[in-house]
Amino acid sequence: MHPSILPLRAGLALLRVGQSGLPGRAGAALSRAASLRLQRAERPAEAAIDALRTRLRQSADTVEVVDYGAGTRGDKPPVRKVADIYRRAATGAAWGRFLFGLARELRPARVLELGTNLGVGAAHLAAALALNEADGGPETRLVTLEGAPALAALAAGHLARLGHGVSDDPECRVRVVVGPFAETLPGVAEAEGPFDLVFVDGHHEAGAALRYLDVLRPHLADGALIVLDDVEPGRPVREAFEQLRAEAPSAYAGKYGLLVHTAAPGPDSRREGAPAPAARESVPPPTSAGDA
Template sequence: MRKKADNFFSAFPDNSAEQHIYKGIEAFFGEPRYAKDKKYLYEIDVLRKKLAQDSSILQRTDFGAGVTSKLYKPVNKTTVAKLHKGSSMPQPLAMFLFEIIRHTKPVNCLELGTCLGISGSYIAGALQLNGKGKLVTLEGDKNSAAIAKGNFAKLKLAENTTIVTGKFADTLPEVLLNLGHVDFALIDGHHNGAATLQYYEQIKPYLSEKAILVFDDIDWSSDMQNAWLKLQQNKELYLFLDLGRMGICVYSKSSLPKAQLYLPV
């Protein structure tokens, strides 16, 4: 896989946005280069283990597509451990995002789908290690958001993270206005193809040149797979990395040749 990435990115100029993404991929396949990165990632691992053992009862309202089952209810009781196991981003994918952000150095980051704050911790932690940048993360459920806020505080990320609670449809427009521009966006938490495409269209006017968009769970359903295919037809999106579960795109107002790489993680 590393060789595939080497060949793919060799076509892009040195010091370009694409090469910075490639450096992040290189770091992902290797070891974190800095002691401070290793220390921070260890702290997240400790937090992950605690969440995996947390039997606290959590009543949660899910405004997304939920579980594809007739037994699914939008308001349900679960445990923190079960929610973490079923909804927190797996470590390899979260590490991938961490390294991408460490090397591309975005300033304004947006996340749709905070959950317990795990993916946000990798994003905000990378920003903090970069010495600049902030994360605004949206969550539909107030109880999950409260736990995420506590997790951000434990990792000393309170200063560069903001959690906005409510339905994405209600909160996203104002968040975008306040941000002004978006350099990195993680779209998660609503596993519905039409909604995913709608969020992209809402965010698009605010995207900076060479902004990075990450779409999680593109393999969730045929509906999400079709949404990923439709995104690839968008003329402003030109670089596509398919990681299997996750899709990464790069935005440009220029008409750049499309480039696609399948790189399962």
Template structure:
């Protein structure tokens, strides 16, 4: 917790608003997407999706391949608790929807489905979402949720991230969302594996960049990666861009 508090204070001090951003690309991203206060109709569907599991007491067995949980001591967890502690919050889900909409994303790769809150949000933009979940019971539960909510543009895959990324698939994605495992070294490995599945305009989104010192160290290294030209630190999320027309620069934005 001290790690998060320390870096939140630093983030606030480093953050600046529109007048401090000299990159037209990031200026427009902040103004037209990150700080967009419009109410979009899909937000209502996202709320209904969340409400449908808010009080669900179904117990699922979690097969955790990552860094584990700070909250849960057992691998048996209620759906309502998973929503509360392991799923994207409303603000983050809406932001993911806006990012897909703003960049006119057609294909998304998501590493870490959980209950599918973020998955649904990105799918509502019209993008086709391939989402990977390593825990079989969680993957099946989320898959049923998508079906119950009549979401047909999601491919749900039960696999470890490592095994899925090792497959030779000639597919590139416009947005790659890495949300799972929460281990710094693993996150860097996943990023490297995803490079071959990206193109020059792909947006990489990393969740929980201040989850641990290891995750923060990984984020800092990725910001200096030779193929990364711009990074946007939102504290809860980090965005990485590969645009060659952009000089390598780090931006801190407090929403």
């Protein structure tokens, strides 16, 4: 077990995320994710990602990074060590397990990630989608957006070595899109939606998060789950999360803020509508789905 799993499991229990107001499948997905446990058949995929983490942590390589407004403090050099990027910005092992659990339980057909970075978070999501398909689920698609071309290329290579098809071809499980979110998101949303799960892990500013979600609303499935990264008190994205959770069912999981999109009634409820008023509905507490 990764050493970060137990502390996060305890923290999630303390926050009582299993008793959040997320309705329906989103509530069940949150309960499963909060357990941070793996079924036996899921362990090889997570072990492969752990091996990727080890390679990144020990890497002596450097990569050129282009920032388009990451919402982080301080100037950063354009060429950085891969190991430093992993340490500072990659999705942590416990939080990756959390994302994996969300996707396994929610069983989304279309997933969108804003902020590919080195592809670690995407690896957890893609692994869950692959297992869902192997369990007899429908074909799935993960589209992940990254501003820095060199980072996107690294991430695509990591995902391909983990066994995921990476291409613009709709038959491939993963598509990596390069460019500023403001330029790439509208076209991606139109071409690839509606999305069942969205992970916003880039451009960590409140205004940016709100703008991107405004673009996405017409392209969200009814009941879609939105996960905002870095919503701890005092972080810029917290302001956006507080504004959004006044309009939609939500849960606060320490680092992540979760929101459920409910489409307004219409001829195509998967494409139209805005968040419904907030609801509070209990879901069962986290339960073990197998050994950790």
